[in-house]
Structure formats: structure tokens, C-alpha cells
Amino acid sequence: MSSFTYSLFTTIFLVLTIFLHPSNAQLSSTFYSSTCPNVSSVVRSVVQQALQSDPRIAASLTRLHFHDCFVNGCDGSILLDVGGNITLSEKNAGPNNNSARGFDVVDNIKTSVENSCPGVVSCADILALAAEASVSLGGGPSWNVQLGRRDGLIANQSGANTSIPNPTESLANVTAKFAAVGLNVTDLVALSGAHTFGRAQCRFFNQRLFNLSGTGSPDPTLNATYLATLQQNCPQNGSGNTLNNLDPSSPDTFDNNYFQNLLSNQGLLQTDQELFSTNGAATISVINNFAANQTAFFQAFAQSMINMGNISPLTGSRGEIRSDCKRVNGS
Numbered sequence: 001m002s003s004f005t006y007s008l009f010t011t012i013f014l015v016l017t018i019f020l021h022p023s024n025a026q027l028s029s030t031f032y033s034s035t036c037p038n039v040s041s042v043v044r045s046v047v048q049q050a051l052q053s054d055p056r057i058a059a060s061l062t063r064l065h066f067h068d069c070f071v072n073g074c075d076g077s078i079l080l081d082v083g084g085n086i087t088l089s090e091k092n093a094g095p096n097n098n099s100a101r102g103f104d105v106v107d108n109i110k111t112s113v114e115n116s117c118p119g120v121v122s123c124a125d126i127l128a129l130a131a132e133a134s135v136s137l138g139g140g141p142s143w144n145v146q147l148g149r150r151d152g153l154i155a156n157q158s159g160a161n162t163s164i165p166n167p168t169e170s171l172a173n174v175t176a177k178f179a180a181v182g183l184n185v186t187d188l189v190a191l192s193g194a195h196t197f198g199r200a201q202c203r204f205f206n207q208r209l210f211n212l213s214g215t216g217s218p219d220p221t222l223n224a225t226y227l228a229t230l231q232q233n234c235p236q237n238g239s240g241n242t243l244n245n246l247d248p249s250s251p252d253t254f255d256n257n258y259f260q261n262l263l264s265n266q267g268l269l270q271t272d273q274e275l276f277s278t279n280g281a282a283t284i285s286v287i288n289n290f291a292a293n294q295t296a297f298f299q300a301f302a303q304s305m306i307n308m309g310n311i312s313p314l315t316g317s318r319g320e321i322r323s324d325c326k327r328v329n330g331s
């Protein structure tokens, strides 16, 4: 073989590898521009409708995209109910059970999208679009959502239990879980800023209030006044399900108050406050910047949502376009 023929074959091989290898497939903001040009506004109007009766729903939908993407990539796997080949759902995993919410609104969005463009928009993309609509309707940034994900055929309950960070683990562990899906420290801090809206149940942070890890004392990194309020709302032996605002200063607004709260020791979850209170952590300077500059936070948040949305999507002919977000087709 001449060296010309050889390099020609090499080039063809490389081009085919880049364009056909599924793991290299790229999402695109114009994916539905001919098949469902209005998909963003259809999603947005259903979210807006839902917000009329439930001011928390924007936060809940944003969290669903996160919990979807961290488990088998952004493939709509969190939406699958038990049934057919699904014996262990992600919905029933520890981080989601009696906690993740908004599934009914996702179904309403899907119905509305199917009415405009049947059979073309995936449930995984609906979660990405609903997260963007939620953040921007809450007063946060807008961004061009990357699209073209397809829906997975399996759920991974044990993956949900191990890959989604829990609110009592160390900063090192949380950082490692983000790194495992290709997200860095800036992504971790920016995305944690989603705790600027929504609620958390007492059971997720009450270990901080009275007896932190057997010390007999509350978490020393909790502001004393805030501690007293939380102790009142989450008394010892009280219900673990009582709700608290993640950002007491503006509970339903997407702003940078979350970072200002961390500066004054008012992070609600242990994992929130750790980002700022862990000695020497690389996260501290990022928080100082976002607390001082909301525009910097908004820009970083939008970019990090795009990064998170890029976690292992199914593209091309992998997966499917589900017709019901709760079920694999034909099951």
C-alpha cells in the first residue's frame, strides 16, 4: 500500500470513528429545529402553568435533571416506574424515595410536547429543557439547551444509591462523585448554587442540630441564630419530613443568596456549608466570587448545567424516544 493510500485510509477511519462512534456523538441546540421547533416554549409554558399552583416545582424539576444525569448519564432513567423489565426503579433509591418530585409535571410536559410533535422529543431532553425553564422562570439565567439525548431502556437503582452525593458526606467524597462524571470543582460550586431555591426535609440535615457525629453538640459551622430556628422547626424526635427552605432569604428565587448564606454560616445541608467551611478547600475562592458577583454565578451555572447535561447521553440509534416517560416502549 502506498503511503498516500495508507494515509487516505487512516483519514477515512478517523473521520468515521469521530462521526459514528456513539460516545463521541454531540448534542446540539438546534436538534429539533425542523422536527419540533417550538419544543422549548411548549415546555416552558407547562412549567409556568405548574408554578401557578406550586412555587416549589421549579426547584423540584431542576433537581430531577441532576438526579437523572448522575446515574447512567442523562437518559431519563429516573422517570421509569417499576414494570416490565424494570424491577428496581431509581425513583425508589435512597436519594429519590419520598424526596424527588415533579414526575406528574414531566408527564404533563410530555403530553403537551407529543401533541405538537409526536414521537420525536425524548424524556431526557424534556428534563434538560424543564430545568432551564425552571431556572430562568425563577429569576436565574437562560441558556441554549443542548439536545438530542435519547431515552434509556434500564434503570439503575444501585447506581442512584452510590453516585448521587448524600448530604452528610465529606467535601472530598462529593468532589470525587462529581469528578467521576467529568465535573470539576467550579461545576460543583456553581451547581450547588441550585440550592438557592426549593426545600429540604429535616431528616437530611437534623444530624447537625443537636449531636453532630456523637460530639453531643450541634455543628459548630452553623450560625447560632439560624441553628435556633432550625432546632425549632426540626425538634429532636419530631417528624423528619418537615420542610425547610434551602435559602431562607429568598426561598423561590434563583439568585446568588445561597453563596451569601454560606459566608454567614447559613448553609442548610452539611454538604453546602462544607464547601465554604472546609479549611483550605479550593471551593472557597469560587464561593467568594459568586457571593460578590451574581453575573459570574449565573454565567458559571449556565455553563455547568450544559456540562452536566452532557454526561453520557445516548445518541444516534442507541436508546429510544419513549412515548410515556414512565415506561420503556412496548412494556
Ligand code: HEM
Binding pocket: 056, 058, 059, 060, 061, 062, 063, 066, 098, 099, 100, 101, 165, 166, 167, 168, 174, 191, 192, 194, 195, 197, 198, 199, 200, 201, 202, 204, 246, 269, 271
Ligand atoms: C453537591 C451535592 C448535593 C447534595 C448532597 C444534595 C442534596 C440535596 C438534598 C438532601 C435535598 C433535599 C431533598 C429533600 O428534602 O427531599 C436537595 C434538594 C435540592 N437539590 Fe440538591 N444536592 C446536591 C447538589 C445539587 C445539584 C447539583 C442540583 C442541581 C443542579 C441540586 C438541586 C436541588 C434542588 C433544586 C433542591 C430542592 C428540590 C425541591 O424543593 O423539590 N442539588 N439536595
